[in-house]
Amino acid sequence: MLHAEKHKDICVSDCSNCKGPLGEPKKTGETWETNCHICTCSNITNTEECTPKEIKSPPACKDNEILVTYNATGCCQMQYCVEKTCEYGGVKYKVGDEWKDYSKPCNSYVCQKSGITTKTKMCPAQNCPEDQRILDSDKCCYMCNETCYPKKSTVDVTVDNCIGQVEMTSCEGHCESQPQLESVGGIFRMKQTCHCCLETSIQTRNATLNCDLNTPKLYSYKYITGCKCLACT
Numbered sequence: 001m002l003h004a005e006k007h008k009d010i011c012v013s014d015c016s017n018c019k020g021p022l023g024e025p026k027k028t029g030e031t032w033e034t035n036c037h038i039c040t041c042s043n044i045t046n047t048e049e050c051t052p053k054e055i056k057s058p059p060a061c062k063d064n065e066i067l068v069t070y071n072a073t074g075c076c077q078m079q080y081c082v083e084k085t086c087e088y089g090g091v092k093y094k095v096g097d098e099w100k101d102y103s104k105p106c107n108s109y110v111c112q113k114s115g116i117t118t119k120t121k122m123c124p125a126q127n128c129p130e131d132q133r134i135l136d137s138d139k140c141c142y143m144c145n146e147t148c149y150p151k152k153s154t155v156d157v158t159v160d161n162c163i164g165q166v167e168m169t170s171c172e173g174h175c176e177s178q179p180q181l182e183s184v185g186g187i188f189r190m191k192q193t194c195h196c197c198l199e200t201s202i203q204t205r206n207a208t209l210n211c212d213l214n215t216p217k218l219y220s221y222k223y224i225t226g227c228k229c230l231a232c233t
Helices: none
Strands: 031-034 037-041 048-052 065-073 076-083 085-088 091-094 098-100 107-112 115-120 133-135 142-144 149-159 162-172 178-184 187-193 195-210 216-231
Touching (some): 085 107, 149 195, 149 216, 162 216
Antiparallel strands (some): 031 037, 037 048, 065 076, 107 115, 133 142, 149 162, 162 195, 178 187, 195 216
16 A cells, blocks of 8 residues: 555555545546546546536427526536416416406516516597596596586585585487388388487485585485486487
């Protein structure tokens, strides 16, 4: 047995200049791995000879997966596929999932491999008072109901010497006449049917009016909430 080096207490069966990753002596013909290399102590040169460790090809991931590299240090890395997810509002979604945020009715969201994609619904240009707006099913876009609708107005009311201003509604709009075919005495003709903008739903509301000596008094009144074009009576 021989001492590996001067002042060393480690004995080896042969004397070589090979050292391992921690500086420990290696025997001739011994093989080890260090720094992403495979090393062998050559029995010809008595020194270590190293070749790069073979790098495995990354796995093929599915459409809903992404490639993750773990402990990437040179060639020493592990690569594997994991399912891609997107997180929104504390909820996790898979690739391909779609969802809506009802606080933002014009937006919808899609989870993709690249992340969350936002789709914004474009609304046609409209300009009418809020009480004439008819929202779509998403509560994003609206159409203007200018045909027949409850129109709001502030009315000066006087009842029993009590006065005040009350918000009231009235049915307003244009209703087209609809001709109908009729037969009288075997003679056919088109009869014009008149349609009027009439109330279809009413609420009972209360209003406070000021009476003599500024005494408040509560009154009830009818508030129209719905109108429709109906045949005139």
